[in-house]
Amino acid sequence: MPQAAETSSASLFEGVVQGYSVKLDAFEGPLDLLLHLIRKNEVDIYDIPIALITRQYLDYLKLMKELNLDLAGDFLVMASTLLQIKSRMLLPLPEPEEGENEEQEDPRAELVRRLIEYQRYRDAGLELGARELLGREVFIRPCADGCCLEGLAVVDDGPLELDLYELSEAFNRLLARMPTARAHEVAAQDTLSIVDAINEILTRLDSRASLEFEALFIDDSSRERMIVTFLALLELCRIKLLKVIQNSRYGTIHIFPSVAATDDDGVADELLFP
């Protein structure tokens, strides 16, 4: 039996080795690899010959090592799971205790469930990918620059609140515009604390109804200042003093006070920073 496994596993990955030299993600993960092995060996997924599959799985990990591929930790976790199942299969089942009539679960059951579940989503993914995709099979009239009617129309409908991810995206765009190589200054001047920055934002908002996101940063040249200001903005959102609103995707982001800030100083004093 071990001999048979040896010979079959030698040819098992032939195609894979070839594929691996060009395509690094031949297998999406341990579950994908296991499904591959189950298919190759033409065994029943509900009755996996665990010794054979474990052996071939470990062979594959060896192969990956030889090819100097970074062995993802996920593959190792699965290897230990397989070995654990294998050893549990070898052990005799413990005598069921009194009052415990339940049948012992097959040690492979959990793995089988995961494999089947994974296969469904993998297939569903392939089905999604085979649809007529916008920009690949079907096309729409491109939006002419500067005349996004939808964007204009949205203003009438009231603004939309944007999520945190879009806010940080906007901030990254701003940071990307900054010249980066301005290092070698160790001077500790112009240190702005978050509390200072919060007060600064609130003071600037005091005189008007709203601020543009980019205007918050326009005068500031140092990266540190920008980051502190951004953190202050996040903090103000968290304590629900500010509302951050965008009218359309990639549109201007506006900052509004969400309550009428009556006492700027008082507000900042209430904040507790660790």
Add this chain to the structure above:
Amino acid sequence: MSSSSLNAIIEGLLFVSDGPMTLDRLTELLPDYERASVRLAVQELRDDYELRNAGIHLVEVAGGWQLRTVPELMPYLSRMVKGRPARFSQSALETLAIVAYRQPVTRQEIEYLRGVDTGAVLKTLLEKHLVKILGKKDIPGRPIIYGTSKEFLEVFNLKDLKGLPTLREIQSLDETPVFEVQEELPLQALPPREE
């Protein structure tokens, strides 16, 4: 005004609109018309394109109506359209499928199902706006929960989440499957991004 001119008006609106137009939006833009007649006109328009064997057709996508080219034109149009067409790796599709079918879902749940780290894939999907953050789950650690976006429906040519292809049934296992059909569709409850 005769109903044929209403068809023309709607055709014009759909042509100029930058995204799928919901029936609500159309009715709002056409206060002189009954909602029922607007709906009828949209359907007539759709049948029109179909009968004419036209290069564009009217499809229901992401809860609205949009003029799109027919798939048969793909070889000709892809030559003209700049940039590379949308490509999705297997890992991206797997992750999208899990998010689409199981939303709201945490990263941990996705990684359990895939058996592999999914941070980078999820980040890319967020950047492409196909997946969005729905909020935080009310369990210890407050993990972020993810769902698919309106863009997902647009790109994958889906009318709504119910239009997703049905998952293959699991043959009877000794336990009930972990998967449950998502009856409530969280996308509807969220504030719409456009319109």
